[in-house]
Amino acid sequence: MKFGIVRFPGSNCDADAYRAVTEGLGQEAEYLWHKSHDLAGVDVIILPGGFSYGDHLRAGAIARFSPIMKEVVEFAQGGGLTLGICNGFQILCEAHLLPGALVRNAGLRFRCHDVGLRVENADTSFTRDYEQGQRLRIPIAHAEGQYVAEPATLDELEAEGRVVFRYVDADGEPTAAANPNGSARNIAGIINAGGNVLGLMPHPERVALEVLGNLDGLGVFTSLLHTVQASATADGPAALAGVGP
Amino acid sequence: MSETFSVDVRITPRGGILDPQGETIARALGNLGYEGVSSVRAGRLVRIEIEAKSADAAQSEVERMCEELIANPTIEDYVVRVRDTVGQ
Numbered sequence: 001m002k003f004g005i006v007r008f009p010g011s012n013c014d015a016d017a018y019r020a021v022t023e024g025l026g027q028e029a030e031y032l033w034h035k036s037h038d039l040a041g042v043d044v045i046i047l048p049g050g051f052s053y054g055d056h057l058r059a060g061a062i063a064r065f066s067p068i069m070k071e072v073v074e075f076a077q078g079g080g081l082t083l084g085i086c087n088g089f090q091i092l093c094e095a096h097l098l099p100g101a102l103v104r105n106a107g108l109r110f111r112c113h114d115v116g117l118r119v120e121n122a123d124t125s126f127t128r129d130y131e132q133g134q135r136l137r138i139p140i141a142h143a144e145g146q147y148v149a150e151p152a153t154l155d156e157l158e159a160e161g162r163v164v165f166r167y168v169d170a171d172g173e174p175t176a177a178a179n180p181n182g183s184a185r186n187i188a189g190i191i192n193a194g195g196n197v198l199g200l201m202p203h204p205e206r207v208a209l210e211v212l213g214n215l216d217g218l219g220v221f222t223s224l225l226h227t228v229q230a231s232a233t234a235d236g237p238a239a240l241a242g243v244g245p
Numbered sequence: 246m247s248e249t250f251s252v253d254v255r256i257t258p259r260g261g262i263l264d265p266q267g268e269t270i271a272r273a274l275g276n277l278g279y280e281g282v283s284s285v286r287a288g289r290l291v292r293i294e295i296e297a298k299s300a301d302a303a304q305s306e307v308e309r310m311c312e313e314l315i316a317n318p319t320i321e322d323y324v325v326r327v328r329d330t331v332g333q
Contacts, residue, residue: 101319
């Protein structure tokens with residue numbers, strides 16, 4: 001299967017995502033230039049981390065209007081699997097593919113360290129290879145990661161199992177101390193109602209290779225692989241040659 | 246005939262949205278000895294020069310820009326004000 005990784009001016013986690021997919025997962029990946037209108041037949045789109053357009057105006061606000069975003073939005077609205085990591089999450093919110101917004105961290109500082117995460121919903125296309133409630137250690141690196149939304153929207157996300165990752169402490173509890181940025185209800189990642197668009201602030205692609213000493217993020221990528229393989233089988237003759245790592 | 250108008254967009258964090266920048270300014274003012282500051286909210290000002298047929302037309306065009314790009318209504322309030330015309 002093939003992953004498409006969008007490159008905006010200022011993307012800086014594109015190569016990490018590329019290596020997570022090619023070396024960690026053993027699958028194909030292709031960079032998609034922001035000025036292009038061609039999604040190159042990819043099965044999954046990744047909007048990587050970085051500081052697209054220098055984070056000017058608001059993080060993700062300008063990238064959302066990049067030429068390729070027209071096709072990305074159509075792909076996502078048509079059910080295509082779309083993963084936004086960090087700046088990619090901000091872009092998905094600005095593009096209204098996910099509800100809410102990401103604002104300046106409560107402490108005003110750029111936070112760059114590992115955080116504890118709990119898998120709140122292991123029944124998604126992005127998390128099926130994790131256990132429900134599994135605790136992960138995954139790094140964050142952001143200054144604008146405080147997730148905010150209307151209380152009604154937060155309630156809806158919770159009720160529908162669309163809070164997929166939450167910041168937790170060593171005991172797996174979503175305490176204030178475990179919340180690195182002041183996010184509402186310790187939310188670190190959410191999914192859309194259709195279950196095909198996921199955004200998260202932490203960086204699973206930075207912990208998806210053996211050499212990095214932590215494979216806690218690889219499950220996101222294997223989950224996507226297994227989702228695409230399962231749907232290819234369901235659709236008839238498997239068009240995919242890929243196998244898991 | 247169209248004129249060039251100078252239009253200000255004043256963007257502030259919506260009520261209820263935590264404004265850590267404003268809080269930091271408020272704390273710093275307290276440390277400097279300013280008393281009686283009960284709230285500080287920090288936003289941004291975007292000043293646009295735009296050609297339009299009238300002040301009303303400039304106003305509504307900039308309001309459309311705000312809806313689409315300049316502000317994010319999920320987290321921000323904005324006020325559009327046409328200041329004056331810009332000399333040719």
